[in-house]
Amino acid sequence: MASKTASIRNQRIINNTLIYAILIIASIVAIVPILWMLSSSLKTGIDIYMLPPEWIPSKPQWGNFHEVLTRVPFFTYMKNTVLVTGLGIIGTVLSSTLVAYGLARINFRGSNIVFMLILATMMIPPQVTIVPQFLLFRELGWNNTLAPLIVPEWFGSPYNIFLLRQFFVALPRSLDEAAMLDGLSVYKIFWKVTLPLSKPVITTVSITAFMFFWNDFFKPLIFISDDSIKTLTLGILEFKNSFNVIEWNYLMAAAMLMLIPCVVLFFVAQRYFVEGISVSGMK
Template sequence: MYFRNQKIKRVLLHAFIIVFGLCMIYPVLWMIAGSLKNNNEILNSALNLIPTTFRWENFQNGWKGFGGISFGTFFINSIIVSSVSTLGTVLSSACVAYALTRINFKGKKIWFAVMLATMMIPTQVILIPQYLIWNQLGMVGTYVPLVLPHWFGQAFFIYQMMQFMVSIPTELDEAAYMDGCSKYSIFARVIFPLLKPAIVTTVIIQFYWKWDDFLGPLVYLDKPASYTVSLALKMFADTASRTDFGAMFAMSTLSLLPVFLIFLFFNKYLVEGISTSGLKG
């Protein structure tokens, strides 16, 4: 009777997980299905995922873009902004985390408190002051406001790397120092390579955040040729004429591929710990 009850519980648990998972993934499936439908099917058969006729031309129409600008241009813009921002976030956050974790200097606790305080300030609060600063510098309309701030550390990722760095034995620093390494060499040759799991997590999250960012490009970019994917998708919704929902969903489906590939490529590194990163004897 006990094993029978346990089996029933497992069946019910798996059934709940499957149903909950389908509810979570249904909007994505609906979007993918919508990329192969016409407007009438999208608007009148919301619950039906299987198109009556597969309209592959939606991808062709969506890829044409707008005003002679191919959607490939928007993809390239997003890849540039997301990649450069992610690289800057990884390098700068790792440096700041190393300084706050491994180096003693005057005012260290104050700077740490200031860093944590920046995590509590909503982005919308500082949006207008930042815009005025970038406008005075003549940088509005370029990618600089979207990329440059990420090269000076991001509080969330700094704190994340600090928590991981604390678990790295300080004996490694001392051994490297005895071998003649400076603080810079210790960071570059010892600490940074051991941060692989934290770095991979930062890459995945930051790339996703930047790829999905809509507010930043909306505020700072003023030329369609420089638009990112998130902003270009909004151009399909035309209030003055007929909106091509099929092409919009087709490009939305393609926009998921870079993020999915990034996660798929780096996912195996997420489970790696220090023991698989160089601390085995």
């Protein structure tokens, strides 16, 4: 009996060791490019091409960041990105929660079919629908404005609807019944009962929406050409194209400045993100 227990303990130690080894290797693979980008952003243009590479610059070039901020309208790009991201998050959260609540808590004929159709749209690549969208927004006079980046997000996101619906389904229906006995309507139950209990999953939706809007390159590239309304992703491309020769140290500095909000958000909200995924019933 003792030998069997020891064997199980040893097998568990081996399994844990393998898991931690894989996680450490994966973490190194993920973080090395970021460290290299940080190192390159503090070098001169010549030092980047040194062999063997110098990971810690002997003379950090902090002026590279000042050059980025002054050579291109970086703060204009930042303002546009913050505007698109903020309004996009609000629209995504409001529309997705309303749709998900209706599918999860309100019984009506064909609700499952509607839900399956929404999930089916997740299988359509965005490249397939971009041409019809472009033609539609051109007729509306929205091309070369921020509207194509913001307005569609106010009509729900299939993935977020799915995530929120899974959470709403898991909530006890006795809460709704008790609220109805107190005289609350469906809308008041949604605002006063369901939403306060949904903070973890709503936080998760907000985080994923932030990452999408902040880093979106495809749609701004298609719909925006005016320099005054470009986002950071297009701004970095403009920064790249503003030189006859690509100056990688400045380009890496611009990328680092764009990465900072994502890193801060990750460390501040990772606990809420994991909690939101777990309480939604997803594995």
